[in-house]
Amino acid sequence: MDWIDILLKVVYCVLVVVVTMTIAGYSVMAERKIASWIQGRIGPNRARIPGIADIPVLGTALVKLGIFQLPADGLKFLFKEEPVPAHVKKVYYTIAPCLALVPALVVLVVLPFGVYYIDGQAHPLVLADLDIGILFILAISSLGVYGVVLGAWAGNNKYSFFGGVRSSAQMISYELALGMSILPVFMWANGPTGGLGDLTLFNVVTSQTALWNVIWMPIPAFVYLTALFAETNRLPFDMPETETELVGGFHTEYGGFKFGLYFTGEYAHMVIGSAVFTILFFGGWQFLPTFGFLPEWVANPWASWGWIGSVVSVIFFIVKLYALMVFFIWIRWTLPRFRYDQVMTIGWKYLLPMALACIVFYAIVIGAWDTFMNVQDTPAIINQSAP
Amino acid sequence: MSKVVERKPLTFLEKTYLPQIVGGLKITLQNAFRPKVTLQYPEERPPIPEGYRGVPTLVRDPNGREKCVSCQLCEFVCPPKAIRITPGEIPEESESVHVEKGPEDFEINMLRCIYCGMCQEVCPEEAIFLQDIYSVVGTTREEFVYHKQKLYELGGTLPDEHYKWDKKKAATERAAAGGHH
Numbered sequence: 001m002d003w004i005d006i007l008l009k010v011v012y013c014v015l016v017v018v019v020t021m022t023i024a025g026y027s028v029m030a031e032r033k034i035a036s037w038i039q040g041r042i043g044p045n046r047a048r049i050p051g052i053a054d055i056p057v058l059g060t061a062l063v064k065l066g067i068f069q070l071p072a073d074g075l076k077f078l079f080k081e082e083p084v085p086a087h088v089k090k091v092y093y094t095i096a097p098c099l100a101l102v103p104a105l106v107v108l109v110v111l112p113f114g115v116y117y118i119d120g121q122a123h124p125l126v127l128a129d130l131d132i133g134i135l136f137i138l139a140i141s142s143l144g145v146y147g148v149v150l151g152a153w154a155g156n157n158k159y160s161f162f163g164g165v166r167s168s169a170q171m172i173s174y175e176l177a178l179g180m181s182i183l184p185v186f187m188w189a190n191g192p193t194g195g196l197g198d199l200t201l202f203n204v205v206t207s208q209t210a211l212w213n214v215i216w217m218p219i220p221a222f223v224y225l226t227a228l229f230a231e232t233n234r235l236p237f238d239m240p241e242t243e244t245e246l247v248g249g250f251h252t253e254y255g256g257f258k259f260g261l262y263f264t265g266e267y268a269h270m271v272i273g274s275a276v277f278t279i280l281f282f283g284g285w286q287f288l289p290t291f292g293f294l295p296e297w298v299a300n301p302w303a304s305w306g307w308i309g310s311v312v313s314v315i316f317f318i319v320k321l322y323a324l325m326v327f328f329i330w331i332r333w334t335l336p337r338f339r340y341d342q343v344m345t346i347g348w349k350y351l352l353p354m355a356l357a358c359i360v361f362y363a364i365v366i367g368a369w370d371t372f373m374n375v376q377d378t379p380a381i382i383n384q385s386a387p
Numbered sequence: 388m389s390k391v392v393e394r395k396p397l398t399f400l401e402k403t404y405l406p407q408i409v410g411g412l413k414i415t416l417q418n419a420f421r422p423k424v425t426l427q428y429p430e431e432r433p434p435i436p437e438g439y440r441g442v443p444t445l446v447r448d449p450n451g452r453e454k455c456v457s458c459q460l461c462e463f464v465c466p467p468k469a470i471r472i473t474p475g476e477i478p479e480e481s482e483s484v485h486v487e488k489g490p491e492d493f494e495i496n497m498l499r500c501i502y503c504g505m506c507q508e509v510c511p512e513e514a515i516f517l518q519d520i521y522s523v524v525g526t527t528r529e530e531f532v533y534h535k536q537k538l539y540e541l542g543g544t545l546p547d548e549h550y551k552w553d554k555k556k557a558a559t560e561r562a563a564a565g566g567h568h
Contacts, residue, residue: 038415
């Protein structure tokens with residue numbers, strides 16, 4: 001590989017990480033704003049950066065929206081005194097917050113977030129177009145729980161400990177439902193639509209040109225979304241924190257920038273989770289589904305716009321992602337927390353059987369479709385064997 | 388006679404919990420678009436109701452005379468002992484020399500004051516009032532001890548119907564001039 005290629009990759013990586021962290025940061029702001037709107041308050045509207053905030057109309061509007069609250073919060077976390085309690089296990093206490101953030105960022109590598117065209121052939125905008133994309137995501141993102149559990153044990157405190165134990169139990173329970181609920185999606189992506197027989201997320205998006213998965217696979221989408229809430233420790237599944245019972249849960253002993261890392265990690269997880277959900281069920285960056293009778297260009301109206309089209313596709317992807325984030329926040333300020341036994345019951349007794357039933361049902365449907373509708377061209381097999 | 392409440396078994400939809408979630412989402416969405424109740428504090432101030440007990444202040448009568456005669460009743464009645472009065476004579480050349488006494492210093496420790504209003508109730512001269520000031524700020528303990536000058540600045544002038552000391556002076560003058568009561 002040429003050194004220019006390596007340099008470009010590094011630049012892309014930095015760009016992707018910066019954009020993701022900014023989105024994560026601004027979802028904190030969205031959280032605070034939406035929370036206050038739902039509670040009849042105004043929310044943060046005073047933080048201001050002199051130069052920008054002084055622009056007549058725009059500056060005032062931005063200040064009112066609380067745009068500058070994010071740098072203020074970030075700086076606060078950076079400059080806060082960071083006492084390390086005497087009874088914690090120092091090494092693990094320091095490593096844990098990083099472990100919570102890193103998996104979320106690693107997952108970014110295989111996440112396609114847009115599309116570009118070379119000679120009419122679509123290629124994903126992605127750092128590494130892995131064949132096993134979704135497996136990679138499932139494997140790495142579930143490592144995030146190690147940060148939580150390790151931090152909880154290192155805290156050496158009964159509240160942290162309970163938070164950690166609950167967190168690990170919850171993660172394991174919902175990981176299963178999460179993994180199973182997406183199997184129908186991949187059966188579809190690799191079956192009748194003529195996918196190439198792999199697990200890349202780009203393949204999934206392409207398979208949704210006619211119909212977004214959320215429309216005809218509502219139950220897997222629902223199971224996946226519920227499991228996603230549990231995986232990202234969001235209400236109504238925020239067992240690890242449970243601040244009414246466990247002080248702060250796993251991060252009871254944390255403060256300053258280490259707490260900030262946990263905080264950012266949580267929101268980064270949410271962003272990644274929403275992104276994966278958008279790709280799997282909401283057609284990724286596609287504009288609208290064609291429903292089988294609309295013209296092809298409806299799905300990607302920007303296909304012929306060159307690099308502008310790519311940028312627009314990324315923006316549209318981010319818009320969808322943000323809509324989902326808002327839904328996350330909206331749910332948080334609507335539902336109370338489930339009791340711990342209820343969480344376990346929902347996970348094992350309802351979501352898991354539901355996901356299993358869906359696998360069977362969609363396997364039959366897709367198999368029948370494959371057999372009776374387009375048996376003459378099975379591109380998945382032919383393309384793979386061709387030289 | 389107790390009434391037996393009929394508890395219907397949950398329907399399937401209710402058991403899934405989903406319609407309730409949708410209902411809750413609707414409620415929060417409606418709330419999000421209601422007018423906000425926040426008061427932008429330093430710029431907007433809450434309305435102070437009649438009879439509010441704010442910071443105790445000393446007042447002057449409409450002629451600008453200080454009404455306190457340092458009888459020290461408020462000092463004795465004050466439950467947290469927040470008031471300390473140093474009584475003093477009124478100088479001969481002063482316009483209000485006809486008033487028996489005045490405070491040389493009048494201290495109220497705002498860290499001790501509990502805003503009970505007993506000083507206002509007990510004052511025979513109607514000289515101390517708990518008015519509408521509610522914001523007490525400072526960075527040192529000394530700043531929270533309000534002295535006489537500051538208390539008069541905060542209190543200002545309140546209308547007075549009695550002019551007790553002026554009437555007394557007039558009566559004394561009349562008596563001296565040979566009039567009768």
